[in-house]
Amino acid sequence: MDKxxxxLDQAARAAWMSFVGGMTQDEIAYQLGVSRPGVQRLLALARQEGLVKVHIDHPISTCMALGRTLRDRFSLAYCEVVPADNHAPDSVLSYLAVAAAERIAKLVERSEPLTLSxxxxxxxxxxxESLRHVERPQHRFVSLVGNVARDGSTNRYDAVMLMADKTGGERFLLPTPIVAGSLGEKEAMLTQRLFKAIADVATESEAAFIGIGRIDRQATLFRDHFISESELDELLGLKAVGELLGWPLNSDGDVIDCSITRRVTSLPLERFGKHLMVAIAGGREKAPAIRAALxxxxxxxxxxxxxxxxxxxxxx
Known part of the structure; x- marks a missing residue:
């Protein structure tokens, strides 16, 4: 048995004592010979690896009604709406993660070879992170956005490496910045054999799970140094409200033609017309960007x- x-065995014991035995964290810590923070980490690991499965046997009518409205209005294959905790707005991330993980798991856990973007x-x-480990070395996972900022730092929210680690599958990373420094730089990147090979894998994917970025002073593109402050000002001046894979959108969902758009290295959104493109995003601040994408x-x-x-x- 490896480390x-x-x-995982210890996490299962902690989860059993907590959720079945009703023991306090202090009692579990005494039984397992670990600290109280150690128990908290074990319980978090148990949830992360899918050892603890929660089933709420009652539909949340408000969320279901909102989901149906959005699904029908925008011709979606599905729209899942999770509850919101008005007293803990940060909890939305964990709620979204669990719901999205269930959708991703339906694809990843099958035995047939899968290419997922x-x-x-x-x-x-x-x-x-909410997915459990499952051996699927036959699967391929490919990133749709560059994972390098202009200052050379890597994208801290990249998910491909983690997905490959959890499944043993192949990983394909796009070794570019989201926005190139110049048109010449972008053209040089796009003509590289490596870039073309990764782009080909991406177009073969069955589905894509992506985030939706806001365009404001708190935009991830800006805060993580993928675009400069002057470029952010340009986008705001052009009434950009959000972005998909680095492509800026106006309130009608049209890709804005500007100097920044011409230097985006991600595959054009039109290339994913036949794919199941699923967005994971929530919160009041993201609503305009989500609406634009829809x-x-x-x-x-x-x-x-x-x-x-x-x-x-x-x-x-």
Missing amino acids: FEVK LGSGRSVRAAV RGGWLKGLVTDEVAARQIVETL
Whole structure:
């Protein structure tokens, strides 16, 4: 038994004592000979690896109604709306992660070879973190956005490496910045054999799970140094409200033609017309960007929360 299996065994014991035995964390710590923070980490591992399965045997009518409205209005294959905790807005990420992980698991856990594309961002990363380990070396996972910032730092929310580690599958990373420094730089990247090979894998994917970025002073593109402040100002001046894979969108969901768009290295959104493009995003601040992605017809699936869903429905 390797170290991870030993830790997993201990996590299962902690989960059993907590959720079945009703023991406190202090009692579990005494029984297992670990600290209280150690128990908390074990319980978190048990949830992350799918050892603890929660089934709520009652549909949340409000969320279901919002989901149906968005699904029917925007011709989605599905729209899942999770509850929102008004007293703990940060909880939306964990709720989205669990719901999205269930959708991803239905694809990843099958035995037939799968090619799956992934965007980046906190929600996508959290969803992959919520998946349990399952051996699927026959699968391929490919990133849809560059994982290098202009300063050379890597994308901290990349999910492909983690997905490959959890399954033993092949990984394909896009070794570019999301936005190239110049047109010449972009053209040089796109003509490289490596870039073309990864792009070919991405177009073969059955589905893509991506995040939706907001365009404002808190935009991930800006805060993680993928675009400069002057480029952010340009996008704001052009009324950009969100972005998909680095492609900026206006409120109608149209890709904005500007100097930044011409330097985006991600595959054009039109290339994914036949794919199941699923977005994972929620929160009041993301609602305009989610609405834009829906209006543009870019999505075939959506996992969001009731705050964002209600805000979008109210504008229909």
